[in-house]
Amino acid sequence: MREKLGFLVGVWLLLCGFCFGRFVVEKNNLKLTSPDSLKGVYECAIGNFGVPQYGGTLVGTVIYPKANQKACKGFDGVDISFKSRPGGLPTFVLVDRGDCYFTLKAWNAQNGGAAAILVADDKDEPLITMDTPEEENADADYLQNITIPSALISKSLGDSIKKAISNGEMVNMNLDWTEALPHPDERVEYEFWTNSNDECGPKCDSQIEFIKNFKGAAQILEQKGYTQFTPHYITWYCPEAFVLSKQCKSQCINHGRYCAPDPEQDFSKGYDGKDVVVQNLRQACFYKVANESKKPWLWWDYVTDFSIRCPMKEKKYTKECADQVIQSIGVDLKKIDICIGDHEADVENEVLKAEQHVQIGKGSRGDVTILPTLVINNRQYRGKLDKGAVLKAICAGFEETTEPAICLSEDVETNECLENNGGCWQDRAANLTACKDTFRGRVCECPMVQGVKFVGDGYTHCNASGSLRCEINNGGCWKKTQDGTTFSACVEDRSQGCKCPPGFKGDGVNSCEDVDECKDKVACQCPECKCKNTWGSYECSCSGGLLYMREHDTCISNAARAEYSWSFVWIIILGLATAGVAGYAIYKYRIRRYMDSEIRAIMAQYMPLDSQADIPVHHAPRGDI
Template identity: 30%
Template sequence: MWSHAYAKIAIAAAFSFVNAAASDLLLKNPLKAAPEYHVSSKLQIQIPKSLYRVEGYDHREALFGVPPYGGSIAEQVYYTDENLCDADIDIRQNDWKSPFILMVDRGECTFVHKVRNAQKAGAAGVLIADNICLCDFASVCKPKNEGDRCEQFEPVMADDGSGSDITIPAFLLFKQDADVIREELLNYNANIVMAEMTWNIPRPDDRVEYKFWTTPTEHISKNFQKSFGDAALRLGDSAVFTPHFFVYDGILNRCHGSNGNACSTMCTNAGRYCAADPDNDLYKGISGSDVVRESLRRICIWKYYGKDKFGEKWWSYTTEFMERCDSPSYFSNNECVNDAYKHSGVDGKKINQCMGDSGGLQGDSVNNLLQKEIAAKDELGVVVVPSVFVNNIAM
């Protein structure tokens, strides 16, 4: 039995391809909020003591950059009133000496742009100050402008698909907390502000839990999917694997409407569930709806054969499908799918029934399994495939 530590190292090494995956971007509203959030870090203001809080400052972690898990960054904080969207603007003051932690306001460009430009300026970490109140904190948060509306959820600090070059960590601060720190930084008669960003080693229990996000036509991770099945079995109880499939919310993307599917062959269920057309031709080859169908099939295979947490037959089917059916001529061919079922030992009748019982793919109906995938994707802020989360931390 592999140890917990070795299992984590093995999984992390196997997923080292993810940072190179930005070119295979599937982007859907990176500022969409998540109803739940997992934080493995702590933010504390060490100086001045008037800003010290026993529990630290609540925040959101960026899903890009390279946090020093098990370590910390303790540096002086500087604030810039530049939006940090222009890489050519020099934001450094004469007395700013690297390394430092930079605070910048949210808005006008993506989180990735801001953090990249902060990194270029010499920052070791970034604190992004939210400028919109959360509705839950309306009683303690002062809007920037009178009459400004609050947000229901704090946005996810998602990767916009270009963040693989960022090596520094970043946090998003709630507005009421950011206002207090910013006020201290703008008080030129005050002492310095020293912050500490600390990261725990993610360990919810004695097992490594890893979630893998992909699509049936995503090419970057295909070699991994073909070869990692044996390693997943050898990890045994030391690791818990869960596959997920990236599906677009057709309602959010206006593919679903009273007149039916507005996005043609990209969607199923009258435009509710969609996928990008892999060959960029809506009228021939593999369609987006074919991708959604195969995604649902693999979700059902995992539902039946993944109860052991490593899913031997799921890996086997995935490999058989890639070897036999992964071409425009056979991707949606029922005979080829049945052949993959047979060679992987998957009960095709059970899987087909699962696909139908979950809501099917025809008509204007909700599919419960696809709906859960969309909810899980939004909760984690997944915008790029392939993506990997180990113990709820983006790799």
């Protein structure tokens, strides 16, 4: 018996003309580190159940059981345990394909203590996606409890590993999901392909439960701009030749353009496929209107509340119930009704037309053929539809060091900086470290503190740079306070590094020692001078009551200084007196000249002065008679 590949929409091709394009098998790498004959990197296909460690790696030892090699039975009665011993590597169980579902193999391996399961294909063919059983076999309780990752490997690789193990060689392997999802920048874009149908069995139940559990995390990520989320809905069209058939009329709207399977797979009872299409359209229109009002996260509230208040089982899967939910959330109901339009008319609906177009995969994504499906950064998610597993996958889509806080919580990842500081540089005294925790692990990156950037390799050293570098841990330089005085070797100009201040010598980083200026005779060199060394400086004095002049490095007597001082005072007094006499003489001279000129001008009006010349007398000319 061949394992079935899941609930693919191809089962509905009897009613619709949808043509599949390409189903993409999502892969990750596995690296064999021993034995030498198998060393290398190989591809494997991620199973669509369990919890793949997106963004992480898992190292273990491969075991191929001697019995129950297809793992279709439990390992309770087998004399082997897959649980790793203290200090040992986790165990990866290699099993053969065939005889039972992939999920049952994984469940038995998990119960046996395995950390991961590898399924070897039984024929040479391209890798496929291992999925959960189809609907008639999907009600097993264990399906939602599988937590170990799973991978399908090629027949040739499986045979090589089996041969090495049979030869007594240890096979060590590294399962690597770090590049399973693109992580180009600080925002993750993801799509959730879902369905409003709540009567399709365990898969419908699991996706409704997922929406309820994931709503809080999704809304935090969306409200703070970390993600861009878009819900999508699969529809099909009815072949033109069958548009008027009873099946198409009950499953389709807008004259066979948009169809969905009957919820109960019974045309004679319950709701029809067209009811599902209309509700899918209403949810898509709700998102469109909410997104236009800058509140796309309200979609999670609507879908959650609708599933609780308007279930099919209670015959409340109606427009009236949906409208009550919409009004309670506060979104414009009229805009949603306009978006839905007349689903009985022979016209296209722009929203559903766009959904059918997006459904066809482009680039590396592939077609969406499994419901529910998550597409993260244009790559289809594989694994259990679980809050923790999906959050890990979304967090793996952020560029390193840009992850939001929710991705660095204890429930999502392990902080590698807590052990040995991640092997990065740190300054314990200043509580500084270059270890930065990311979702994929730690990076050693020199920090920026209070506007001061530290530069270095992040592993062995980080040094403060810039004009404010001395404000943080004194720039990593020597600094000491003694007798109320502080000296520092930090120089604001980073090019000068750490330089001991004047009066000290040393490397400026670890130490600066006081220079004894008195011992080295670099100060107080005059014969009468006495030198006393101080921390970072010196003091000079003179013997015999002499006075020390620091600027001239000499000693003078106090008497000479007093004589000099009085002479200077007398010079100033005499200078002032001389200036006063000269000023008074100039003043008198100028006043006298001014008075003389005034008196001479007045007297000249009444009598000639000696200094004036005789005034000539003029006679009239005499004429001839």
